[in-house]
Amino acid sequence: MPDDDLDRRFNELAAQISVEERRRASRAAHAEWAALPRNRRRRRWRITALVAVVAVAATGGLVTYRPELLEGAVTAFSERLAGTADRDDPSAGPLPGETAGPVPEETTPVSVDPVKVSPFEGSPAMDYPDGADGLVMPPAKAMGGLSEEDVAAALKRAKDLLKASNLDRRVLFKAGHKPFSRLLDPEEREWFLKNLDRRKPRKGDFNTRYWLTSFAPGTAEPVTDVIKVNGRTKLSPLKDGRRTGVRIKVNYLFVYAVQRPGRPYTAMRVVAHNAGEMAAYRENGRLVIWVRNWNGDGTAGARCDVDDGFVHPSYEDSPEDREVAKATGAPIDPYDLEESEQEGCRLTTGT
Template identity: 45%
Template sequence: MPHGDDLDARFNELVSQIDADEQRKMRASAAKGAKAPQRARRPRRARRGLLAAAAVTAVIAAAGLVLTYRPDLLTPSPVSPVRQAASIPPPEETQPVVEAPQKVGPFTDSKAEHFADGMAGFQLPKAKALAGLSKAEVRAGLDRVGKLFQAAYLDRETLMGAKPESYLKLLDPDERSWYRKKPRMWVNSFAPKTAELATNVIKVHGTTTLSTKKDQGRTVIVVKTNYLVVYAIRRPGQPDTTMRLVTHPKGVAEIYREEGHVVVWVTDGGASATPARCDVHDYFIHPMYEDSEPDAVQPSGPPRDPYELDKPESEGCATSTGT
């Protein structure tokens, strides 16, 4: 129940909004309603209680007069149309549609968009006993071929121009000493300071096939590889120069047993690159950006699709349909 002081405060607030004539009428009516019949004297404590009760009765009676004379004071004031409109959220259908900008990757809308990422794209055949080798021996040979793929085309240090140490370590010791004299012949490396990867994703697509052949009186497994490896690159520190560069490595390796252990011997390899310069021959890839100086070698022949896996071999510099 509200305290008497609270009632007084509320009452005074209401009365302050009434003009003088109305206040006089209300006080007169309140005084008449508060008079109690004269009775015998009562103890002081009881009279004090009676006076308090009379005061509350007067407040209640006055409040009743307020309702009689100015009922509008207790009626909530109408809310301003402007404020009311502001307090109600607009219908959802009127809200502006804010769409986050879609990130467009460097492979979007290209043939490489749906290629597998990295090693997932090197599809090695299932191992089986072949050419006198057990299934486990064939599997070990194919695992070594897969690691050679990774070191040749996906290793970041080799791609950025460092010595292809990871590739060298995977070669047979006898082949390793020969390869040191011909570095980068079977790996992809960008010429120093010409490129950086615009994304960690490298797209890979192609095939690996197995066959057998006779060689020096023994049967060997021939592993032929035919792949597309697509990089998103840019000039170092210049994101606005980002482009796709397609390489087409093809190679041959042989798997056989010699002196009780499995040998993996790379017999052929090489890759074309698009778009790249044709006038430099140092086993590095020199990308051709839109703002690059013209190539000293003029391309020839009809435009070729760099994404075509089975295109015929060509010498020199060919035109491209784009990447």
């Protein structure tokens, strides 16, 4: 980077923020966000949601959170400090660039490592496990007429389905489905594929894209490789008519840091709530693992007025959402694992 560009960048960023201000901002951010209303929508099979402007508190008020801005500010400081650490000390002498002779070999410039800011800092997600580490299954045990091995297989399938529907990059950012659909029972897979991305599903069916967290093509790219995960899985006996086996209920939050492609200043968080249920039982000697409901409790930070099964992030500069004015009820916390029973576009606190 040319020196004049570095000087300009340093001066602009140094005037806005310091490391200590950033630390104070992080501590105050969560309290500030709680006062900001956001919006979220619930459909029969999945909630979609609106607006998740990520902000940090700074001197003089709130500023939109821009990871590259904060990291750039500290990086700029690091680069400058290497040559100016002793600038105010008269005994330090002139800077190396101002001397007539070479820098002595034993002289080592002061080096300050950049302080990287997590896009999850200031939110509950900061303390969540990363990725699949947050998908903790209960111990397998014989139940409902199934052996311990059968139950273990069902729990593994549940974890694999969660990873495929909410963590796989092909599903998240490339509108894929195979990582998920190949895990379904063959009969259920056929139904799933027939209704995938269908604008007018058959009566009694729905667009099965809602079972996947897929960002609409061209609307988002990840800010970081990290996805934060928090939740639980419950295992219980199943008795459904003549069938007996186990019921597996999943309840997980997946927190993504995304931005418009190529536009880091739009960085925001999106929180997807996967509340779902599976059944496992023996039928004609075969272990059947059947998904009854999936990804069923909404996504905070996505538009309410698009009904195509994809997540459309609502960035700060997005057009007005037509459903927002219809949103009713008290704001809800997108980090709350309790399932919502209300339908429609919902207000949320900040993500």
